[in-house]
Amino acid sequence: DVTPPPAPTNVRVKGNELNWDAEADVESGLAHFIIERDGRLIATVPEQGKNPFGRPIFQNLQYSDTPTQPLVRMRFTDRTAEAGQTQRYRVTAVNTVGLKSK
Numbered sequence: 096d097v098t099p100p101p102a103p104t105n106v107r108v109k110g111n112e113l114n115w116d117a118e119a120d121v122e123s124g125l126a127h128f129i130i131e132r133d134g135r136l137i138a139t140v141p142e143q144g145k146n147p148f149g150r151p152i153f154q155n156l157q158y159s160d161t162p163t164q165p166l167v168r169m170r171f172t173d174r175t176a177e178a179g180q181t182q183r184y185r186v187t188a189v190n191t192v193g194l195k196s197k
Contacts, residue, residue: 096123100188102196103128103169111173113184120190129187129195130171140171 100120107114117125130138176182188196 096192098122099194100125100190100196103186103188106186108184111176112170114170115186117169117188123191126189126191129189131185132182138171
């Protein structure tokens with residue numbers, strides 16, 4: 096797999112909770128998402144995701160390479176955000192071979 100995963104879309108912030116949408120990476124699966132606030136890494140979602148075989152993965156796959164259902168909700172609660180401050184967030188998808196979305 097030499098193709099980066101699709102970039103997350105529709106990033107929404109309500110209070111200190113982020114939600115986003117992301118398409119599946121059909122070639123190698125999504126491993127995790129990188130969450131940045133104001134240009135600084137603040138989290139990886141999930142922190143320690145693994146499939147039944149021990150491989151780090153967010154998007155679980157079946158034998159047919161089809162994501163299992165239901166899909167995991169894509170959200171993160173920023174517990175360190177300062178109240179009353181405006182923050183800029185970025186969500187980046189990372190596939191299981193380490194390629195990052197644009």
